[in-house]
Amino acid sequence: MSESPILEVRDLKMHFPVKEGIFMRTGKFNKAVDGVSLKIEPGETMGLVGESGCGKSTLGRCITRLYNPTAGQIRFEGHDITHIKGRELKPYRQDIQMIFQDPMESLNSRHTVGDILQEPFIIHKIGDKASRQKRVAELLDIVGLQSRSVTRYPFEFSGGQRQRIGIARAIALNPKLIICDEPVSALDVSIQSQILNLLIELQREFNLSYLFIAHDLAVVKHISDRIAIMYLGKLVENGEGETIYQNAKHPYTQSLISAIPVPDPHHKVSRQVLSGDVPSPIDPPSGCTFHPRCPHVMDECSVNIPELIPLKESTGQDVACHLYK
Amino acid sequence: MPEPLLAVNNLISEFDTDEGRVRAVDDVSFSISQGETLGIVGESGCGKSVTALSIMRLLPQPMGQIVGGEILLEGEDLTKVELKRMEKIRGDIVSMVFQEPMTALNPVHTIGRQLTEVLYLHKDISKDNATRQAIEMLDRVGIPSPDLRMGEYPHQLSGGMRQRVVIAIALACKPNLLIADEPTTALDVTIQAQILELIKELQDEMGMAVILITHDLGVIAETSDSVVVMYAGRIAERGTVYEIFDAPTHPYTKGLLASIPRLETVPKSVLPTIEGMVPGLLDLPKGCRFENRCPYRKDSCSASIPGIEAISDSHVVSCFHWREIESAQAG
Numbered sequence: 159m160s161e162s163p164i165l166e167v168r169d170l171k172m173h174f175p176v177k178e179g180i181f182m183r184t185g186k187f188n189k190a191v192d193g194v195s196l197k198i199e200p201g202e203t204m205g206l207v208g209e210s211g212c213g214k215s216t217l218g219r220c221i222t223r224l225y226n227p228t229a230g231q232i233r234f235e236g237h238d239i240t241h242i243k244g245r246e247l248k249p250y251r252q253d254i255q256m257i258f259q260d261p262m263e264s265l266n267s268r269h270t271v272g273d274i275l276q277e278p279f280i281i282h283k284i285g286d287k288a289s290r291q292k293r294v295a296e297l298l299d300i301v302g303l304q305s306r307s308v309t310r311y312p313f314e315f316s317g318g319q320r321q322r323i324g325i326a327r328a329i330a331l332n333p334k335l336i337i338c339d340e341p342v343s344a345l346d347v348s349i350q351s352q353i354l355n356l357l358i359e360l361q362r363e364f365n366l367s368y369l370f371i372a373h374d375l376a377v378v379k380h381i382s383d384r385i386a387i388m389y390l391g392k393l394v395e396n397g398e399g400e401t402i403y404q405n406a407k408h409p410y411t412q413s414l415i416s417a418i419p420v421p422d423p424h425h426k427v428s429r430q431v432l433s434g435d436v437p438s439p440i441d442p443p444s445g446c447t448f449h450p451r452c453p454h455v456m457d458e459c460s461v462n463i464p465e466l467i468p469l470k471e472s473t474g475q476d477v478a479c480h481l482y483k
Numbered sequence: 484m485p486e487p488l489l490a491v492n493n494l495i496s497e498f499d500t501d502e503g504r505v506r507a508v509d510d511v512s513f514s515i516s517q518g519e520t521l522g523i524v525g526e527s528g529c530g531k532s533v534t535a536l537s538i539m540r541l542l543p544q545p546m547g548q549i550v551g552g553e554i555l556l557e558g559e560d561l562t563k564v565e566l567k568r569m570e571k572i573r574g575d576i577v578s579m580v581f582q583e584p585m586t587a588l589n590p591v592h593t594i595g596r597q598l599t600e601v602l603y604l605h606k607d608i609s610k611d612n613a614t615r616q617a618i619e620m621l622d623r624v625g626i627p628s629p630d631l632r633m634g635e636y637p638h639q640l641s642g643g644m645r646q647r648v649v650i651a652i653a654l655a656c657k658p659n660l661l662i663a664d665e666p667t668t669a670l671d672v673t674i675q676a677q678i679l680e681l682i683k684e685l686q687d688e689m690g691m692a693v694i695l696i697t698h699d700l701g702v703i704a705e706t707s708d709s710v711v712v713m714y715a716g717r718i719a720e721r722g723t724v725y726e727i728f729d730a731p732t733h734p735y736t737k738g739l740l741a742s743i744p745r746l747e748t749v750p751k752s753v754l755p756t757i758e759g760m761v762p763g764l765l766d767l768p769k770g771c772r773f774e775n776r777c778p779y780r781k782d783s784c785s786a787s788i789p790g791i792e793a794i795s796d797s798h799v800v801s802c803f804h805w806r807e808i809e810s811a812q813a814g
Binding site for chain 2: 203318373376381417433
């Protein structure tokens with residue numbers, strides 16, 4: 159860990175105003191991300207797991223600066239990029255790229271694959287036409303598509319192939335960090351493994367760092383070095399993938415792991431089924447936001463907000479829970 | 484051997500599309516007994532949903548048609564019954580739960596109205612009685628303060644709650660068979676666990692049979708007694724859940740089971756994959772549907788379609804070379 163992290167997020171908050179009433183006054187805030195801190199080392203994959211509405215995609219979009227964070231700090235290779243704009247931001251747009259869940263929505267359906275893949279070079283004024291075309295052919299080869307794909311349109315491809323186009327676009331400018339937002343969730347099982355293999359291979363070859371956002375813990379554990387679990391805008395636990403899986407401490411993580419259906423009929427289901435739904439981030443519960451659903455809830459939980467602190471036994475895990483103070 | 488509740492024999496369903504006629508379900512057979520859970524697993528376009536819609540006689544009209552085979556529900560062939568009779572059967576004997584609860588529910592009607600509608604349609608029941616039964620049903624599927632929820636609209640409920648309402652509607656008349664088409668795919672894992680648990684509980688209580696359609700092998704392993712694996716409209720393999728997971732025989736089933744990342748696989752290891760992709764229904768291979776992706780392919784595979792061969796009483800496979808593949812792997 160002697161290297162400095164490629165990305166460091168400190169106490170990041172993203173609060174969206176909620177407009178109400180006939181005068182559209184801002185009364186409340188949707189605290190989608192509410193004080194998240196994390197670090198990603200070069201060449202590392204950080205998995206980010208959570209249920210819908212927990213703020214994991216918002217966090218990804220803050221890091222790519224598609225959103226302007228409300229508070230906190232984002233440092234990329236030591237530089238504070240939290241509030242920079244325009245020309246200053248442009249180099250970071252090259253270094254931080256994004257892969258989206260639905261490649262049909264994230265690829266312009268009226269552009270050919272060639273146009274889509276050349277666009278990053280045109281925007282960043284890199285190379286001339288001939289060199290761009292050469293690079294596009296290279297990119298297609300890297301992601302396992304045929305070079306004649308350049309003249310074809312996104313709808314002519316299957317879901318898995320479209321995701322390969324999305325990946326080719328993301329790696330076009332040799333980025334250092336890629337935010338992968340549910341990149342395999344929309345794909346069929348037999349195609350998922352192809353895309354996961356490709357992402358792992360690209361990481362080895364180009365020393366990429368990933369923030370891999372997904373709700374499928376088995377997929378996240380497979381691709382990640384470390385995993386962070388998010389609930390209602392806050393991280394509740396993080397640590398190495400194996401540690402989290404074998405030795406999850408936070409009650410939410412434990413129930414999340416036990417809720418995954420195991421593809422083995424001999425597996426004995428011992429499940430902590432959580433009651434209730436995820437509360438709204440507009441009016442989160444007091445204290446620990448998980449306390450209304452927590453099987454181990456104590457008096458303290460509804461009063462004090464637990465901090466994300468290292469576990470006493472040094473397992474390299476951080477947990478935000480009053481049980482482990 | 485008791486008479487099965489539902490027996491689907493050599494079902495063929497076709498669709499008229501702009502590009503021509505496609506056969507979405509081709510020669511599919513399976514049966515299910517009272518109290519049993521049958522899982523149908525396969526990737527998008529494999530025909531699993533069309534099979535379900537064929538049983539319900541809900542294929543989109545006029546494009547979709549059942550062109551062959553029979554669907555025997557309690558001995559009655561659903562492919563031949565009058566639509567009037569089918570309306571009676573739906574909801575009363577067989578019900579369906581869809582993937583997306585928001586599209587299955589009518590957004591402009593209250594939960595109460597949608598629930599009591601089923602009861603009025605199928606039973607000669609007074610208003611008070613229907614309301615009482617509807618509230619009971621909502622309570623049974625675990626909806627808090629059900630009497631208040633009766634007056635609410637679908638958009639006021641969360642995804643998990645909506646799916647509970649859909650299940651309540653489907654089970655209001657206590658059908659003998661429930662078909663659940665990807666009932667938990669749109670839901671979060673912790674909510675998925677709740678819904679699967681609920682279906683299991685209601686099944687134990689009412690003794691109904693469940694056909695569960697999903698692409699998630701974990702869900703299948705956990706809930707099903709027997710499994711049908713479909714590929715490009717045909718059955719690749721069928722067997723008990725133990726036969727399918729412990730001794731997968733069709734190369735597609737083998738590949739599918741090997742390719743899923745599990746919690747115990749070594750992180751960042753290369754996952755086995757099934758190369759290529761599912762053929763489109765418009766240009767299916769002449770022979771075995773899996774031929775172009777199969778690692779054990781031989782020239783004879785492209786000549787004709789393999790029939791269904793029995794491995795045991797309960798286990799069948801559709802592959803020309805399964806014996807050779809098995810003995811090669813054993814030896």
